[in-house]
Amino acid sequence: MTATPPEPTKADRRRWARYLAEERAEAQVYRDLARRREGEEREILLALAEAEGRHEQHWLDLLGGEPQRLPAPSVGARTLGWMARRFGSIFVLALAQNAEGRSPYDSEPYASAQMAADEKVHREVVRGLAARGRRRLSGTFRAAVFGANDGLVSNLALVMGIGATGVSAQFVLFSGIAGLLAGALSMGAGEYVSVRSQREMLDATQPSDYADAALPDLDLDANELALVYRTRGMPEAEAEARARRVLEAARTLDGSSPATDALTLPGDHEVVGSAFGAAASSFLFFASGAIIPVLPWIFGLSGTAAVVLALVLVGIALLATGAMVGLLSGAPPLKGGLRQLAIGYGAAAVTYVLGLAFGVSAG
Structure with a gap:
């Protein structure tokens, strides 16, 4: 037998109003996403919005109607709504998936068991929609994120290590540009060989x-x-x-x-893509990340100021790429960003210490 909830207090009513605002914001996110979809996905998103509407009605009934003052939705809900209106992308669905997983209804005495169950099912529905988007997501985009991230980490580690030896700013700049070109050419050549080999294998097996x-x-x-x-x-x-x-x-x-x-098997070569196109893309993606650690020296800075600015610029970029990788894999974006930041800074710290050791021994 279900226990009767305690007599509501003013704090309870404020909490209900907050839930009401959140449910409305979530329903609007799904409606905004539905406007950018068609067919089955549109129907699923509208069904989710309708379900959030039932939850909204539950809190309205408890409140006895529309409250005079409704609190603003959370920052996360407002951000999600802004993104849904403008982008309607896989990233919005990934964030919505995480939001559905943070439902407070399991421990809320005034929420029904059905509402708590709904939220769990909603998370799986949104996960399924996000998975569809991930499968459709261009391989070029994934290559861009991972290629840029490789360039960020490898060239940051290089300029930190070279800079720590005490050499001139010009030498650090030259090393950074050389590292950019070497890494980008290596990535491009590797991608060319990989795609070319795949195409030759398809030719041999078709x-x-x-x-x-x-x-x-x-x-x-x-x-x-x-x-x-x-x-x-x-x-x-x-x-x-x-x-x-x-x-x-x-x-x-x-x-x-x-x-x-x-x-x-028509289209197999199109799926694999052009070897030259893949090589050029890989070169550019790596170079776009590798140029960031070198920017302070390009603009004439040197010493501690250049090192600090390089760390800040790369840190921002690592947080962004890590967050995108986290979203693509369904993980919380902040966790992915912080993990990528730790990896990048860890690699830079190792080479910096080695640079200090070589610099001391050379002196």
Whole structure:
């Protein structure tokens, strides 16, 4: 038997009003996202908004109607609403997923068990929508985030280590530019080889028209074309029937045969992409991150001022890329940003200490 909630106090009513404001803000986020979607995803988002509307009505009933003063939604809810109105992207869904996971209804005596259950289910629904977005998200975007992050960390560690040896600002600048070019060229070359190898592998494994011209000369009752189809996964009976149809068509069309048409895999090269395009993208993404640690020296700073500014600039960039990586993986963005910051600063600290040691021994 469910315990009767205690008599409400003024604090309870203020809390209900806050819940009401949050539910309205969440429902509006889903409606804003729905305007940027179509089909099934739009219907799902509108259903979520309707469910939040039921929760909103629950708090209105407890309050006895619309309160005279409704508190503003939380900063997080307002930020989410702003993003939903302007972007409607995977990042908004990822943030909404985290927001649904922070529902207070489990410990709220005036919330029904159904409302608490709804919020848990909502989190999984939003997770599913976010997962769809992650799968659709361009591989180029992922490469941009990870490539820029690699450039940030590697070149920060390089200029910190070189700078700690006590060499001139010009030498640090030269080292940073050299590190940028070396890293970006290495990334670009590696991406070129990877994509080129994938395309060559696809060329070697895709069906070809090598034997098409010889098809009319095969024996209709005992032909090895069926073996070709069996190697591609067809059951024996289906392969035999397919081979017979193809040979009959080949003879009818004077050697022009659809033998490989049904099993060719169009678009595989498009999925892999251009080797030159992948190499250029990888080069630019790495370079865009690697240039940031060098900016203070490019603009003429040196010594402690350059080091501090480089750390600040890279720290901001690491927080941003880490937050985006966290969102893409469904983790809290702040946690992802702080983790990336710790990794980047940790690598820089190691090379800085080594630079100090070499600088002292050289002196």
